Amino acid sequence: MEVSGKIKVINAEQQVSASFRKRELVVTTEEQYPQHILIEFTQDKCDLLNAYKVGEPVKVSINLRGREWVNPQGESKYFNSIQGWRIERLQAEVPTQQMPPMPTAEAFEPATNFNEEEHDDLPF
Numbered sequence: 001m002e003v004s005g006k007i008k009v010i011n012a013e014q015q016v017s018a019s020f021r022k023r024e025l026v027v028t029t030e031e032q033y034p035q036h037i038l039i040e041f042t043q044d045k046c047d048l049l050n051a052y053k054v055g056e057p058v059k060v061s062i063n064l065r066g067r068e069w070v071n072p073q074g075e076s077k078y079f080n081s082i083q084g085w086r087i088e089r090l091q092a093e094v095p096t097q098q099m100p101p102m103p104t105a106e107a108f109e110p111a112t113n114f115n116e117e118e119h120d121d122l123p124f
Helices: 043-051
Strands: 002-010 014-017 020-028 036-042 057-070 076-089
Touching: 002 036, 020 043, 020 057, 036 043, 043 076
Parallel strands: 036 076
Antiparallel strands: 002 020, 002 057, 014 020, 020 036, 057 076
């Protein structure tokens, strides 16, 4: 899956445990009702964010993750996370070049100096 939009936040790397690190990115989608999507990058993927800055348009490849947690009372709780594994810059909107104006009818006036002998190379 992919999420596209502009980078709103790039958080600092968090060392969660001796062997686990993560970094969070917030991407704001560009649609009628923009959404602020929190995406986690973990382990060696944290370094992917070093080359990006707030405001850049990006496309992020993601995986949805879900997990179950049972509390001490025996109740099950479910949590979702969005994990990023690739990020790439999107090109800023470049205005398309307009077509040159169409020539007016005056530009297509019939030839007045037509000589029949000059045009006898036609195959019929």
